[in-house]
Amino acid sequence: MKSSISAAEVHRQYSEGVSAFRRQIADPALRVKFTQQADVFFRACALGVWQRDGAAVTPRHVEYYNAIYAKGNPAPTILFWELSSAVLEYPGFKPPEFFARMRACDKVSGTGLARRFIDLTTLMLLLFAAVDDQVGEAEAGFVNSCADALSALCDKDGLKGERSPLDVGDFVTQRPQPAQPETAEKPQEAPQAEEEPAPTLKELLEQLDGLCGLEKVKADVKSLINLVKVRKLRQEHGLPVPPMSLHLVFMGNPGTGKTTVARLLAQIYKAMGVLSKGQLVEVDRSGLVAGFVGQTAIKTGEAVQKALGGVLFIDEAYALANQDNPNDFGREAIETLLKGMEDHRADLVVIVAGYTELMDRFIHANPGLESRFNKYFYFEDYTGDQLMEIFRSMCEKNGYTLDESGQACTARLLHGLYENRDENFGNARDVRNLFERAVARQADRVAALEQPDKEALMALTEADLQESPQA
Incomplete structure (x- = not known):
């Protein structure tokens, strides 16, 4: 399968992400330590992601691994057999040394670097998981466990922070089912419903x-x-x-x-x-x-x-x-x-x-x-008459009727809505809100009747509309 993300694009996204984060580090000593250790840490994380994948290492994995380096740092040149062995022998996730100093800086200055680093780690690991254009449950589980391990250290140090906006579960994709042997009996396909012809x-x-x-x-x-x-x-x-x-x-x-x-x-x-x-x-x-x-x-x-x-x-x-x-x-x-x-x-x-x-x-x-x-x-905004036309259309589509007093009440409400409109005027949205509130009032009224007939079930009265607050 051809990957939609090339190794060059992986390098670009990785380098830009790491460089952007490094610019946020105000402490010079921490910035140097991060620069020295980040590539090594993330390459180790890639090994963990690919071990959880369970599939064999491919030349594309090698290309991805050799693309994991930030601008100014030396590029790795791992060989296929070396990467295969490294993936098999991955010892497990270990927080980087600079993460402890990062948390210490956050406790003093309240910068929130540690929590942002967890976001960066999550993003990079998902990028590595996409080597085969798929993110499996096991890979997503590993990404979550790494983020949880880092987050637990922040919690232990009393560093509060909001939940990451990135939901790893959103990136899990369904792997294709293995092909059935030709001798196996094919399941009977459900009849396909005929597609409606496209409108002219x-x-x-x-x-x-x-x-x-x-x-x-x-x-x-x-x-x-x-x-x-x-x-x-x-x-x-x-x-x-x-x-x-x-x-x-x-x-x-x-x-x-x-x-x-x-x-x-x-x-x-x-x-x-x-x-x-x-x-x-x-x-x-x-x-x-x-x-x-x-x-x-x-x-x-x-x-x-x-x-x-x-x-x-x-x-x-x-x-x-x-x-x-x-x-x-x-x-x-x-x-x-x-x-x-x-x-x-x-x-x-x-x-x-x-x-x-x-x-x-x-x-x-x-x-x-x-x-x-x-x-x-x-x-342009709908006029009062056009708002009334929209309301009538909603009634017709949903099986409701308006008597003369109900129509007069609705017209009065909608014309007033138009004449007094401001920056919060919602046009057809306000009409829909008025209709839905009227339907709710009508349901309360009809439910109290002993045996409402079809006409009663359909009728929206002046009382149903008057009790609806104007939008």
Whole structure:
């Protein structure tokens, strides 16, 4: 199996992680000791991870081992047979000597280096475990036991700290089942349900037209579709086509349909042959940024890989550009994202979304973002009448009815919600909250009836709505 992470990439991630941590060490003597001992410690940890794997050592293990050295330190040159013997003879995990001094510094200055070193160790061991593109239960167990051993020493010294943001269990992968002998009777396969045919471009455009409001967005989407169509026609006739970016910026308040339009666009691009799959992968800052150096690039890269062939939708994308903290890991996510967009420009569309003012600042925070995101869709707030239309649609889809007084009460509430809106206005989200609270009130009322009929089970009354607090 070809590894998705080369030895050169392992060296880069390891060296950057160790170097970044070393820069956080203020004590000169501790910094020197860490520099001298870190490579030896981590190479020993690699032996432990690979011993738990149980599989035979391969040339790739040798390449990984020889890549474990920080910038400025000599690179190891272990041979295959030497590594095989070292893995078999691994004596067990032993905390590094500098860890004791690190804890002593933390007790005096409260720097928290020891806890951060546990995070670094966990990340590096997972990197080593990925030598065969798999992280097994035994390997994950070893990583956890090493982190627990270091954490126990911190606890013993009274060094408090938060739990690592990295969950080792998230990285465990299922190993492929061994192939069955050809003579063995094959289990009867369950009948496969027929896949529904993908919606046509006409059907998708009808869904777009069926959305409440969003007239400007609908027009912008159709204009974009026309642009793509004409480009394809020009290509078919051998005419030159100017460069075009399909990446988009969605600007507007929450609850204005940004995710819904993004999902439709992904399917529209698929129907037009622009994208191969048409799926929507939705993430926010937490889905791209990790708690310490090195892991963010991996996390963002995984999101990009999952979105290949479709659309990567990043909600509240402005949170990636923390202007107040130049060392924020969001910058690493942006750089990884830009590289992914460049490497996969033929089969990946990225849509970033968020509040209008904040998104404008986000795009202009990085020249790479400015050059790739040059199409803006503005999602206006729903009016009171449109909010009412959304509420009626929710009732219809969920089997509820409104009498005249109930409709008048709902309209009054929603128009008031729109007229008094502020920065916390949630548009369709507020309508959904109002609907769910009304349904809960109705359930309490109907449950008290002896034998409610179908009409009573469906009816939302003025009382159900009046008792619902406004959002």
